[in-house]
Amino acid sequence: MRRKCLGGILAAMLACTTLAGCSQTTQNASGGETLSTENEATETETAQDDGKVSLTVWAEQANFPLLQEMIDSFEQKYAGQADFDIQLVESADADTKDNLLADVHNGADVFPLPDDQLSSMVAAGALAPVPNADEVKKANSEDSVAAASINDVLYAYPMTADNGYFLYYDKRCLSDTDVQTMDGLLAAAQAQGKKVTMDWSSGWYLYAxxxxxxxxxGVNDDGVTNHCNWNTTDGNIKGVDVEAALLSIASNPAFLNCVDTDFVAGVQNGTVAAGVSGVWNAADIKQVWGDDYGAVKLPTYTCAGQQVQMSSFTGYKMMGVNAYSEHKEWALKLADWFTNEQNQMLRLQERDQGPSNINAAASDQVKNVPAIQAVMDQAQYGKLQRVGNSYWDAMSAFGEQMATGNTNGADPQEVMDTLVDGITQSTVK
Structure with a gap:
């Protein structure tokens, strides 16, 4: 759910448009075509020489080397069965739904997506169902399969079970005790002239x-609008109590509201001692902090005179296939290849990303990755992200306001009322 980053995708997609005229047409037993109208790929169809097979894969730049390694092994496995031209095109995972639905016919053939984008893409008819669903379901965790399914139909291949967030910290600057509470974390960082970061422009993180x-x-039964009482004036913790806590944190000199890329840059230049992020940054953090890289569940924070455990959105990532791909059978095989046990282990080894595959998740190597252990520890305090669209802009505006450390004299209750009105509005942007 990191912030969106578009750049040159249209031109790259046009350059990689599949060349259907170079393919041979596969005939079924009765002489009819069985090409792109079928959802299921059979070994008989793909075992023949399909000629030129051009596929575009969307991915984040940081994952290019890993995916290219998987593409190379895929082409080796199916050598002689087709003339492959598989191209990687940069696209943020958070943008997959918007990019695809904007022009599905010219979209990528294979792409990663977070689980919260699945329902919209299925409703739009943009995803090809998984043909070997039984096999995939047996290989992956029950929760990851559920996250990739709508009405018991599997629409994507589970890939990771770690799409949450937690706290990274530099053990040279912060102790195990310091990172247990936000107060202790900020005090220790301030004493050393360091920063603690979190992205308050994102409702994904601010939900914590x-x-x-x-x-x-939560989201209503219509799957579009939200219900929310974060402006409540009743209970042990009221909406204005959370508002006051956020303003207090933002006013601390050690706190820095910044996006994910700036957090990593701060680690690299030595100004940041801790930050809230996810496993996708584990390799970069480890490269800088080495054996001093620590990862733990989120801390507690002071709210209404008590310590409240910070929560999180949990989630899964998966590989989807464009229902309009001109080489859909091969695209399905590639998505399956990207997410098999072997490549989930490779993803763990090279990018410290937590597997959804049951066998891979049970490996000793998972236990030795602090980031994966941290996201698993945090998951008990998390909730699967299921929200309506109006949540995001409302939370972004609120978070940016809180990050300034003051409300310019605005009545605290009115601030919370405005937030809830935005979250629960019926108009979908």
């Missing part, structure tokens, strides 16, 4: 301060 307060939030 509301999730374990006892207040109510």
């Amino acid at each position: 301060f509301f999730g374990n307060t006892g207040m109510d939030f």
Whole structure:
């Protein structure tokens, strides 16, 4: 759910458009075509020489080397069965839904997506169902399969079970005790002239301060609008209490509101001692902090005179296939290859990304990756992300306001009322 980053995708997609005229047409037993109208790929179809097979794969730049390694092994496995031209095109995982639905016919053939984008893409008819669903379901965790399914139909291949967030910290600067509470974390960082970062422009991260307060939030049965009482004036913790806590944190000189890329840059230049992020940054953090890289669940924070455990959104990532791919059978095989046990282990080894595959998740190597252990520890305090669209802009505006450390004289209750009105509005942007 990191912030969106578009750049040159249209031109790259046009350059990689599949060349259907170079393919041979496969005939079924009755002489009819069985090409792109079928959802299921059979070994008989793909065992023949399909001629030129051009596929575009969307991915984040940081994952290019890993995916290219998987593409190379895929082409080796199916050598002689087709003339492959598989191209990687940069696209943020958070942008997959918007990019694909903007022009599905010219979209990538294979792409990663977070689980919260699945329902919209299925509703739009953009995803090809998984043909070997039984096999994939047996290989992956029950929760990851559920996250990739709509009405018991599997629409994507589970890939990771670690799409949450937690706290990274530099053990040279912070002790195990310091990172247990936000107060201790900020005090220790300030004493050393260091920063603690978190992205308050994102409702994905900012949910952490509301999730374990006892207040109510979620998507309605229509799957579009939200219910929310974060402006409540009743209960042990009220909406204005969370607001006050956020303003207090933002006013601390050690706190820095910044996006994910700036957190990593701060680690690299030595100004940041800790930050809230996810496993996708584990390799970069480890490269800088080495054996001093620590990762733990989120801390507690002071709210209404008590310590409240910070919550999180949990989630899964998966590989989807464009229902309009001109080489859909091969695209399905490639997505399956990207997410098999072997390549989930490779993803763990090279990018410290937690597997959804049951065998890979049970490996000793998982236990030795602090980031994966941290996201697993945090998951008990998390909630699967299921929200309506109006949540995001409302939370972004609120978070940016909180990050300034003051409300310019605005009435605290009115601030919370404005937030809830935005979250629960019926108009979908």
